[in-house]
Amino acid sequence: EAQVTQNPRYLITVTGKKLTVTCSQNMNHEYMSWYRQDPGLGLRQIYYSMNVEVTDKGDVPEGYKVSRKEKRNFPLILESPSPNQTSLYFCASLEGFNGELFFGEGSRLTVL
Amino acid sequence: RKEVEQDPGPFNVPEGATVAFNCTYSNSASQSFFWYRQDCRKEPKLLMSVYSSGNEDGRFTAQLNRASQYISLLIRDSKLSDSATYLCAVSLGGYNKLIFGAGTRLAVHP
Numbered sequence: 001e002a003q004v005t006q007n008p009r010y011l012i013t014v015t016g017k018k019l020t021v022t023c024s025q026n027m028n029h030e031y032m033s034w035y036r037q038d039p040g041l042g043l044r045q046i047y048y049s050m051n052v053e054v055t056d057k058g059d060v061p062e063g064y065k066v067s068r069k070e071k072r073n074f075p076l077i078l079e080s081p082s083p084n085q086t087s088l089y090f091c092a093s094l095e096g097f098n099g100e101l102f103f104g105e106g107s108r109l110t111v112l
Numbered sequence: 113r114k115e116v117e118q119d120p121g122p123f124n125v126p127e128g129a130t131v132a133f134n135c136t137y138s139n140s141a142s143q144s145f146f147w148y149r150q151d152c153r154k155e156p157k158l159l160m161s162v163y164s165s166g167n168e169d170g171r172f173t174a175q176l177n178r179a180s181q182y183i184s185l186l187i188r189d190s191k192l193s194d195s196a197t198y199l200c201a202v203s204l205g206g207y208n209k210l211i212f213g214a215g216t217r218l219a220v221h222p
Contacts, residue, residue: 035212040120042199042214043156058209090155101148101201101210103155 002027006091006104013081014112021076021107023091029102031094032074033058034066036087037106043090049074081111113138116202118213125220129190133216135200136182143205145176145183150197150215159185159198190220 004025013019025032033048035058045058049068063085065077074093078085091104118135125131137145145162160167162174162183173186183200197215 040214042116043212045209048209100158101156103157105155106153 002102004091004093004102004104006089006107008107009105010108012110012112015082016080019078019081019109021078021089021091021109023074023076023104024072025074025091025093025102026072027093027095027102028071029093029095030071032068033092033094033101034064034074034076035090035092036060036085037090038087046076046089078109081109083111085109086111114213115139115211116200116213118198118200118216120214120216122217122219125190125218127190127192127220127222129220130186130188131190131218132184132186133198133200133218134182134184135202135213135216136180137200137202137211138181139202139204140178140181141204142181142202144203144210145174146201146210147172147174147183147185148199148201148212150199152196156199156212187218190218192220192222194218195220 007022030051034046035043044060047066049055089107092101147159148156149159150156166175171188175184197217199215200213201210203210
């Protein structure tokens with residue numbers, strides 16, 4: 001089954017404790033992206049990657065890091081989480097050029 | 113002004129009603145347009161792409177108005193299962209960033 005898998009799905013952590021949200025896709029897509037979704041603000045892009053070892057900033061990259069060492073994986077790293085990073089995070093991969101975005105099920109993160 | 117704007121709703125309609133949502137975009141160079149559906153606490157899923165000539169998929173019709181810079185989604189014969197948030201998404205095409213609206217919530221009641 002074609003899918004984008006994120007882990008963890010739910011996480012409560014404390015300020016400053018580094019965490020990583022993993023994302024893996026099994027569709028051999030080149031393009032992957034991370035979004036955060038907040039009430040009233042919609043989905044905002046954090047980082048994206050057009051291929052292995054190629055990453056770029058989206059609209060709200062501050063406080064986040066990513067890496068793309070393999071085509072299927074695109075982890076999101078919060079080196080020192082803060083309460084304003086409490087949000088619902090989605091990883092997505094893009095089918096083809098100008099195609100459909102496939103989203104993972106989301107990771108709800110709470111930073112206390 | 114936001115790049116992509118939607119009326120947040122909620123639109124409360126009875127089963128069987130016809131309902132329409134609009135989504136305005138600010139960049140006249142935008143080339144690709146989509147409607148995504150998002151159920152509560154779930155991931156967005158592509159509902160349909162929006163083509164210049166307009167397109168229909170069953171009870172759903174999408175239109176693009178380039179002159180006024182908006183796209184629309186029409187749902188006919190609403191079902192309870194149509195209750196969800198509908199997100200519009202716009203990009204300059206290709207691998208350019210997809211910009212999402214904040215969504216319009218639809219609640220269909222018996």
